[in-house]
Structure formats: C-alpha cells, structure tokens
Amino acid sequence: MIRKIPALAPLAGLAVFLLGWEIAVHLFAIPEFVLPAPSAMAATIWTEAGSLSLALAVTLAEALGGFALGIAAGLVIAMILVSAPPLEKAMLPLLVAINSVPVVAYTPLALIWLGIGSASKVTMVTLAVGFVVLLNMLHGLKKPEQGAIDLMRSFGAGRATIMWKLRLPAAMPSLVVALRVGIVRAMIVAIVTEMLGAYMGIGWIIFQATQQIGFREVWAAIAVSSLASMALYGALVWIDRRLVWWK
Amino acid sequence: MGTSPATSDDGQELPVIELVNVWKRFGAGSPSEVVAVSGVDLKIRPGEFITLIGPSGCGKSTLFNMIGGLEPCDDDGSILMRGRVQQDGELLGKVAFMPQKDLLFPWRTVVDNAILALEVEGVPVRQARERARAMLPDFGLAGFGDHYPHQLSGGMRQRVALMRTFLFERELILLDEPFGALDALTRAMMQRWLLDVWAEHRRTVLFITHDIDEAIFLGDRVVVMSARPGTIKCSETIDLPRPRDASIVTSPEFMAIKRRLLGAVEEESLKSFEAARADARRVGA
Ligand SMILES: Nc1ncnc2c1ncn2[C@@H]1O[C@H](COP(=O)(O)OP(=O)(O)OP(=O)(O)O)[C@@H](O)[C@H]1O
Numbered sequence: 001m002i003r004k005i006p007a008l009a010p011l012a013g014l015a016v017f018l019l020g021w022e023i024a025v026h027l028f029a030i031p032e033f034v035l036p037a038p039s040a041m042a043a044t045i046w047t048e049a050g051s052l053s054l055a056l057a058v059t060l061a062e063a064l065g066g067f068a069l070g071i072a073a074g075l076v077i078a079m080i081l082v083s084a085p086p087l088e089k090a091m092l093p094l095l096v097a098i099n100s101v102p103v104v105a106y107t108p109l110a111l112i113w114l115g116i117g118s119a120s121k122v123t124m125v126t127l128a129v130g131f132v133v134l135l136n137m138l139h140g141l142k143k144p145e146q147g148a149i150d151l152m153r154s155f156g157a158g159r160a161t162i163m164w165k166l167r168l169p170a171a172m173p174s175l176v177v178a179l180r181v182g183i184v185r186a187m188i189v190a191i192v193t194e195m196l197g198a199y200m201g202i203g204w205i206i207f208q209a210t211q212q213i214g215f216r217e218v219w220a221a222i223a224v225s226s227l228a229s230m231a232l233y234g235a236l237v238w239i240d241r242r243l244v245w246w247k
Numbered sequence: 248m249g250t251s252p253a254t255s256d257d258g259q260e261l262p263v264i265e266l267v268n269v270w271k272r273f274g275a276g277s278p279s280e281v282v283a284v285s286g287v288d289l290k291i292r293p294g295e296f297i298t299l300i301g302p303s304g305c306g307k308s309t310l311f312n313m314i315g316g317l318e319p320c321d322d323d324g325s326i327l328m329r330g331r332v333q334q335d336g337e338l339l340g341k342v343a344f345m346p347q348k349d350l351l352f353p354w355r356t357v358v359d360n361a362i363l364a365l366e367v368e369g370v371p372v373r374q375a376r377e378r379a380r381a382m383l384p385d386f387g388l389a390g391f392g393d394h395y396p397h398q399l400s401g402g403m404r405q406r407v408a409l410m411r412t413f414l415f416e417r418e419l420i421l422l423d424e425p426f427g428a429l430d431a432l433t434r435a436m437m438q439r440w441l442l443d444v445w446a447e448h449r450r451t452v453l454f455i456t457h458d459i460d461e462a463i464f465l466g467d468r469v470v471v472m473s474a475r476p477g478t479i480k481c482s483e484t485i486d487l488p489r490p491r492d493a494s495i496v497t498s499p500e501f502m503a504i505k506r507r508l509l510g511a512v513e514e515e516s517l518k519s520f521e522a523a524r525a526d527a528r529r530v531g532a
C-alpha cells in the first residue's frame with residue numbers, strides 16, 4: 001500500500017490541476033484561443049489521434065535517436081579527453097565556446113546543411129545531448145582521487161583498466177544527471193527544430209496549426225508531447241537506479 | 248614458489264627488497280625544494296615483519312610509494328628486488344600495497360572490493376569471488392560479503408582493505424598506518440588479529456605506524472625514521488617470543504625495548520615539531 005503512494009501522489013496532483021483548469025475555463029468563460037478546456041483538448045486529441053500519434057512517433061524517434069547518439073558521442077569524447085590531459089586543455093575552451101550559445105541558434109545552419117528531413121533534427125539533438133553528457137562526464141571521470149588511481153596502478157593496472165574499473169563507475173552519478181537533463185533537452189530541441197523547418201512531427205503540427213489559427217490542435221500537440229516527455233523521464237528514473245545500483 | 252629461494256653469491260637468501268641510498272627530493276632545484284627522504288639504506292629479508300616508525304611528515308608514505316613503484320626514487324639511489332635493480336615503474340604490480348586510506352570503491356560489495364587486484368590480474372571473476380568468500384571468516388567478515396562499504400564500520404572497512412591486499416599475492420606487503428584511524432580498543436584487537444592472519448598467510452610485511460607500542464608488539468624489527476629529511480636513525484631487533492598476546496605489552500622485556508626506542512622517537516618528534524613551528528613563523532613573518 002505505502003509503496004504505491006509515490007506513484008499515486010503525482011497522478012492525484014495532475015488530476016486536481018486538470019479539474020481546476022476545467023472549472024476555471026467554464027467559470028470565467030475564457031475564450032478558446034486563449035486557453036481551451038482540458039475536455040476540449042482531450043476531444044481534439046481523440047479526433048486527431050491518427051495524425052498526432054504519427055507525429056509523436058516521428059518526434060520521439062528523432063529525440064531518442066539523437067539522445068542515444070549524443071550519449072555515445074559525449075561518453076567517447078569525454079573518455080578520450082580525460083585520458084589525454086593536454087588534449088583536454090587544448091579543446092576545452094573551444095567546447096565551452098560552442099556550448100555557451102544555445103544549441104537552437106545553430107538550427108538554421110543544420111537546416112541549410114542537412115535539409116528539413118529527420119537528419120537535421122537528429123543532429124541537433126545529438127549536439128545538445130552530447131554536450132550535456134560530455135561536460136558532466138569530464139567532471140565525473142575525474143572524481144577518483146589520486147590515491148585510488150595509485151592503488152589501481154600498484155596492482156599493475158594500465159590506463160584502460162583504470163578507466164573501466166574506476167573512472168567509469170565513479171562517473172555514473174554524473175551520467176545520471178546528464179541523462180535527466182539530456183532527455184528533456186532532446187524533446188525540446190527536436191520540437192523546436194521541427195517548428196523551424198520540417199514536414200512532419202509534433203513541432204511541425206504546432207507550427208501548421210498556429211498558421212491556421214487551430215489553437216486546439218496546438219494545445220493537443222503540446223499535451224501529447226508533454227505526456228510523452230513525462231513517460232520518458234519516468235523510464236529514465238528506472239534506468240538511473242540501475243546505473244547507480246549501490247545507493 | 249616451487250623454485251628454490253634466490254640466493255646471493257655468499258649463499259645467503261637475497262633480501263626481498265633492498266634500498267640503497269634512496270633519496271626523494273620534491274621540486275628539486277627550486278627554492279621550495281622539499282627533501283622528503285634522504286639516503287635510506289634498508290634490507291628486508293623474506294618473511295620478516297618490519298615496522299617503520301617516525302614523526303608525521305618525515306617521509307614514510309613517500310618511501311612506501313617508491314617501494315610500491317608509484318614514484319621513482321632519485322637517480323643517486325636504487326631499489327633492488329631479489330638482487331635485481333628495478334627501473335622506474337618496474338615495481339608496479341609486484342608489491343601488495345595498502346594505502347593510508349581504505350579507498351574501498353562504494354559501488355563494489357565487500358567481496359568485489361576484495362578481488363579488485365585479482366580482476367586487474369585477469370583472474371576470472373567467479374574464481375576470484377570464490378577465493379575471497381573462503382577468506383571472509385579469517386578477516387572477520389563472514390556474512391558481510393554482499394554488503395556495500397557504507398554499511399560497514401571503520402574496523403570492518405579496514406579489514407576489507409587488508410583482505411584486498413592479502414588476496415593480491417605478492418611476497419612483500421606494504422601497510423601504511425592501517426589502523427591509524429581506529430579507536431584504541433579496535434586497534435588492539437586488529438593488531439592481534441593481524442598477527443594471526445600473518446602467521447597463517449606468511450608474507451613479508453613492512454608496516455608504517457606512529458605508535459611505538461604497535462611497532463614493538465607487531466615487529467620482528469623496528470626501524471626508526473628521523474624527522475624530515477627522513478633517514479633511518481636506528482633499528483632494533485625485537486626478539487619477543489611469538490605468538491604474542493596482549494599481556495606482553497606490560498612485560499619487563501617489552502618495557503626495556505620501549506624505553507630504549509622512546510628516546511630516539513621522541514627526539515625526532517620534537518625536531519619535526521620545532522621545524523613545523525619554525526616554518527609557521529617564517530610563513531607568518
Ligand atoms: N608530491 C609532493 N610534492 C611536494 N612535497 C611532497 C609531496 N609528497 C609529499 N611531500 C612532502 O614530503 C614530506 C613527507 O611526506 P609523507 O607523506 O611521506 O610523510 P609521512 O611520514 O607519511 O607523514 P604522515 O605520518 O603524516 O602520513 C612532507 O613534508 C610532504 O609535504
């Protein structure tokens with residue numbers, strides 16, 4: 001019984017929020033183009049289910065694909081840089097400079113170079129997630145104190161063994177932070193990139209609907225994508241417990 | 248193992264480790280040069296339990312790091328293992344080294360921490376775990392094999408670190424103040440326990456301590472280091488009978504040895520204390 005409460009509490013919170021919203025819309029007669037009632041949104045989601053789920057599938061595929069590629073790229077580059085401190089010193093200012101501009105600012109370039117298909121979205125997400133993973137892992141992989149590294153060396157361990165048995169596990173908590181920030185960023189960047197140029201996906205639906213003053217569709221698309229984000233975040237919390245299994 | 252022990256030309260068994268005029272200068276040539284170890288000569292014979300005592304900051308850990316191969320010694324001296332001069336880094340993987348901190352990995356269980364060195368050596372994990380599990384009772388860890396370090400007391404953590412060191416089967420074991428952080432009672436228990444384990448898993452041990460009773464109680468030989476720059480001031484063979492039990496520390500023989508060593512140790516502690524005060528005054532001015 002008690003164990004179920006953590007899952008129930010947020011759901012109850014959500015239900016109260018939606019109910020309050022519904023009542024407020026009717027009570028104050030808020031016009032639909034300002035804020036539609038949840039019931040109206042649900043109805044739209046129902047009637048548009050086909051196109052919305054197709055769009056969601058496209059966006060999710062782009063976000064998750066970029067997420068996976070970003071994790072891989074960030075991990076590999078972080079491991080290389082940590083193994084070669086002079087290289088890290090040379091590269092870090094450049095990386096920080098690139099990262100200090102919001103990734104979205106590079107979107108027009110991505111669209112010009114890669115077209116308005118999925119490639120530009122996946123690339124942008126990879127970039128966004130890759131930086132989060134890279135910067136967190138650079139920190140995490142350097143957490144082990146010199147004494148622990150020396151202990152491994154005294155057993156005859158080389159760099160690769162120290163990386164695998166000491167640095168990587170020590171960096172898992174940092175990776176977890178990176179994944180949580182990264183998954184949210186992945187969805188945001190995928191949708192924003194779609195809004196700036198695409199022919200499918202949630203962002204494209206939002207853009208199209210806004211052009212045609214279809215505010216219900218806009219809200220329906222937003223609701224669907226935030227539900228998907230929540231589900232992804234939930235899945236991630238589950239994965240996180242396996243990454244830092246010892247706590 | 249299996250082969251006959253290496254012997255020198257005169258037929259004597261070769262020392263496990265021999266230090267010849269070993270120096271360590273940090274920041275050599277700069278105005279802030281620190282001479283941590285100066286001109287140390289030391290022979291450690293097979294099976295010996297040597298305790299090394301000296302004031303804080305006298306270069307004991309530095310000496311250990313050099314014997315463990317973690318840091319090279321300066322060019323004017325050399326370290327020999329079984330009569331062979333060891334080049335920089337050659338000693339890595341040849342000496343079982345237990346640092347001052349337990350340095351257990353929080354993500355590994357007791358058993359998995361204990362087999363760390365075996366894993367590095369490439370022993371299959373299942374086989375290594377079996378060996379570790381068999382040793383748990385010896386180390387007072389029966390039933391704790393699957394616990395994580397944060398679930399253990401300080402004394403238990405120290406025993407896990409010792410077990411990790413013993414499982415890395417090398418002739419020479421280096422222990423850097425393994426009981427320094429424990430309370431007096433736990434410490435006395437651990438000392439007796441260490442002697443039991445040592446009697447069973449016979450190895451050559453070099454043991455660092457601040458504590459003169461501990462040094463005499465454990466050692467076949469007590470080596471006293473001087474204040475910085477650390478050098479060997481004197482050494483005393485302890486021929487108290489083994490096995491030793493707790494009551495021995497109040498015996499007249501023990502007291503006599505202690506009285507002799509105490510003079511040397513206290514003189515050095517005082518020197519290092521005054522040096523620290525002088526440093527503080529210089530920095531303050
Ligand atoms: N990497 C280093 N660079 C410069 N100085 C160092 C370095 N390592 C140690 N020292 C200095 O060498 C001296 C000896 O240090 P060491 O750690 O060997 O002392 P210790 O005898 O082990 O002390 P304690 O009993 O407190 O552990 C100290 O003065 C220390 O400041």
Ligand SMILES: [Mg+2]
Nearest residue numbers: 307308309347
């Ligand atoms: Mg020390």
